Amino acid sequence: MNENIRLLKPLFRGFPIVVLTMLLSVLAAKKYLNYVTPMYESTTMLKLADVHEGVPGANLFKDLDVFASANKISTEIEVLKSSMLIEKAISELPFELEIYRKGDMLSVELFNNSPVHIEGTFDSEKALDKRYSLQISSKNDYYFSYPDSKTKIKGTFGKPLKIENGKILISLNEDFINSKKDLKIIDNYEFEFLSKQKLLAKINKNLDIVPVDKDVPVIRINLKSNVPEKAALFVNKLAEMYIKDYIENKYRAANTTVSFLNNEIDGANKKLSESEENIQSYRDKRNIINVRQETETDLRKISQLKIQQTNIKMNLDAIKDLNKYIASGKDDYMSLAPNFEAFTDLLSTEMVKNMKKLQADKKDLLLTYTPENEKVKIIDAKLKDLIDYQIESVKNTEKNLQVKYNELSNDIEESEKVFIGLPEKEKILNILNRDFNLYEKNYNFLNEKRIEAEIAKSAKIAFHKIISPAEVSKSPVSPIRGIIIVVAAFLGLLGSITLIYIVHYAKAKVNDAFTIEKNSTIPIAFSTPFIKKNENIKNNFLKEAIQMELKGLLQKQSIIVVSSYDKSNHHLFHSKNLINAFITQGRKVLAIDATGELENLIPKNDYVNYADSKFLSYTKTSFFNEIQTKIESYDLCLIHNQSIKEDQLGLLFMNLATQNLIVLDSRKTAEKNIIKIELLKDEYQLPNTWFVLNKAGYNPNVLVEIKKLWKKYFTKQVTKK
Structure with missing residues (x-):
């Protein structure tokens, strides 16, 4: 804590300088602010269109990248910074x-x-x-x-x-x-x-376009200007021109797209018509109405013919077998039992019934008559006629079935000729239909896009919008008066403190006991505070006399030499008051003055003056013998020495001393003198050397010192007059 206070002492001393410097700094800052050109800033907020939300995300614009694109925010910032857009904004403002x-x-x-x-x-x-x-x-x-x-x-x-x-x-x-x-x-x-180039340079210098956030499609446009109206006008106009340019580009793109789509639709229409004519010509040439239906009909017809053919074939085979059976047993026809399942004619059935009846009648007649009987022969003749007729009927039926079968085979063969070349027909027709569908789809798509483009062309709106227009700034952004004044005061504080410590360390005075102890091994006998009132001098030095006695510095007939390094008047105060303190204690003191400064301050009977130049020729022995002779009737001898710096008799008296008191003034003695005294002590083997710190703890205000200097200067001027 004491160390911190010691370090702060120079600051306490120079506190008026700190206050004065801060005050001057603030005044200088205010003076500067009166003459510096203030800069005003205006900001407008521009929200970019988001293709994933709202109207721009609708199907109207999804398929055409020309109308709405997911541009990155940085791209839009570069567009706003472009010379072209800035020039458009400037051209509509009176900035030239x-x-x-x-x-x-x-x-x-x-x-x-x-x-x-x-x-x-x-x-x-x-x-x-x-x-x-x-x-x-x-x-x-x-x-x-x-x-x-x-x-x-x-x-x-x-x-x-x-x-x-x-x-x-x-x-x-x-x-x-x-x-x-x-x-x-x-x-x-x-x-x-202003030329366009210089105006652009001035704008670009103070223009700042930044995104609010990398994930938020909102851009902040800032401009600084010494005229607040200019800043507000420009940022609003730049945002307006950006939206206007966006609309113009969108309209131009939509107009170009409409023209392009109209041309493409005309071409697609021609190709679609040609495709339709090709299909019609091919159908007319090949007599094609509907390939699928015609094929299904023909297949159904052939199937039916084949079913009929199969049925006839079955009947024909059955008749052939019947005919062969009858032919093999025609001699005994009545004993045959043919299968007439395939021969189901009603007439034949009646004939078979009649034949069975005649056969039964014959058997009845044979019971009565012989085979040669006329009645029997008549029945045999009837049976023969029926059998012959039956056989001939079977043969005719076979022929009839064979003819039908052959006709069905021919019909089937003719019907199957329709399918010759059918895959090729289907292939060509599919190709023609595919081309037609492609042209039709393209035609429909282009028409749909033309409608969308015409809607976009008609809708002269922008999905970008100004969400916060700039207003004329009332207060400048630079210079900021409060900050500049505070900074000026702080710099004044810092500069003054730095100056104080630079001066403090440059002067390098003794200041306090710590400095003495840090630089020397010589002990401190006592420290004399700064005494403001004369009535306190006596008590203080009586106390210091007691301290000397307690430390063993006051022996019988001791020789005490009081010295200082620079000037003898630096220790005159101590020499005079120590003598008075010793006398007050009842001691008889011999005062020896090597400077002549104690004359008229000490009783003449106890005063010896060695200030005369004749004493410069004295040797150490001469002084020692003379002092020893004079001190015999005294308790103490105090020598008010010359300054060590003069070095005439100063070191000699210090060498003769019983105790050496070297006074160091905390405000006047340089710190380096401590080391010099230490070296002199070792070099000249000075006995019992002690430091006395004068004005210990004294930390006078700079104003006080200035006042003293002024009084001193005024006194000299009065004296000269």
Whole structure:
């Protein structure tokens, strides 16, 4: 804790300097703020269209990338930063002319509050980017001058003035002048027509376009300007031109797409018509109505014919077998038992019944008659006629079935000829139909897209929108008065503290006991505080005399030498007051003065002056013998020595001393002198050396010291007079 306080002592001393420096710094900062040009910032927030949400995500725009694209936010930022878009915004703003009211220290730009209108037409760009001077002398006349020129050209308001590379027309802004009653028109002004390149450079320097967040499609457009109206106007106009440019690009793309789609639809229509004609021609040529239905009908017909053919074939085979059976047993026909399942004619059935009846009648007759009987023969004749007829009927049936079978075979063969070349027909027809479907699908798609494109062309809207338009800033963003004043005060504080410690360490005074103990092995006998009141001097030195006695420094007839390094008056205060303290204690003290400064301060009977130059020739032995002779009747001898720096008799008396007290003034003695004294002690073997710290703990305010110096200087001036 004590160490911290010791380190802070220089700061306590220089506290007035700290306060003064901080005050000057704040005043300088305020003065600077009065002359620095403030910068204002305006911000507009622009929300980008999101193709995944809202109207842009509808089917109207999904298939055509030209209308809505998922551009990255960084891409849109680069579009906003593009020279093309900035130029479009600038072209609609009155930024090409800057008018300034010129002051002694600061020129202020006049934007909407200029008392004059200035117009210019130029033949060359050399007239641009130059700061022309304008001095208004009255409400009728003015003086124009070129940059860095003292020549003035007189002009009249409302009349063109020809200048190098062009003409200018300056007129009074009557509306503005009438709106301001106390407006000062007569003054010095400057104006400059900016080229497009310089204007772009000024805008780009102070323009900042950043996303609110990498995942949020919202862009923040910022601009700093010394005119707040300019900043607000530009960022709003840039956002507006971005949306306008987006709409124009969308309309242009939609218009181009509509034209393209119309051309494509015409081509697709022609191809579709050709495909339809090809299908019709092929169908007419091949007599094709519906291949699938015709094929199914023909297949059904052939199937039916084959079924009929199969049935007839079965009957024909049965008849053939019957015919063969009858032919093999025709001699005994009545004994045959043929299967007439395939021969189911009703007439045949009746004939068989009649034949069986005649056969039964014959058997009945044979019971009565012989085979040769006329009745029997008649029955045999009837049977023979029926049998012959039956056999012939079977043969005719076989022939009839055979004819039917052959006809069905021919019909089937003819029907099957229809399928010859059918795969090729289907293949060609499928190709023609496929081409037709392709052209039809393409035609329908193009028509659908044309409708969508025409809708997009008609809807002149943008899905980007300004969600927070910029407003004219009321307070500047730079310089920030509060921060600059605080920083100036802090820098003043830091600078003053640094200066205080630099001076403190550069002066390198003794300051305190710690400095002595750090640099030397010589002990401190006692420390004398800074005594403000004279009545306290006596008590303090009596206390120090007691301390010396307790430390064993005051022996019978001891020789105490009081010295200092730089000047003898640095230890005069201690020499005089120690003598008085010893006398007050009842000691008889011999005072030896090597400087002459104690004369008239000590009783003459106890005072010896060695300040005369004749004593410079004395040797150590001479002084020692003389002092020993004089000290016999005294308790103590105190020598007020010369300064060690003078080094005439100072080291000699210190060598004779019983105790050496070297006074170090905390405010005057340099720290390096401690080491010098340490070296002198070792070199000259000075006995019993002690340090006395004067003004211990004294940390005077700088103002106090300045006051003392002023009094000292004033006293000298009075003395000289």
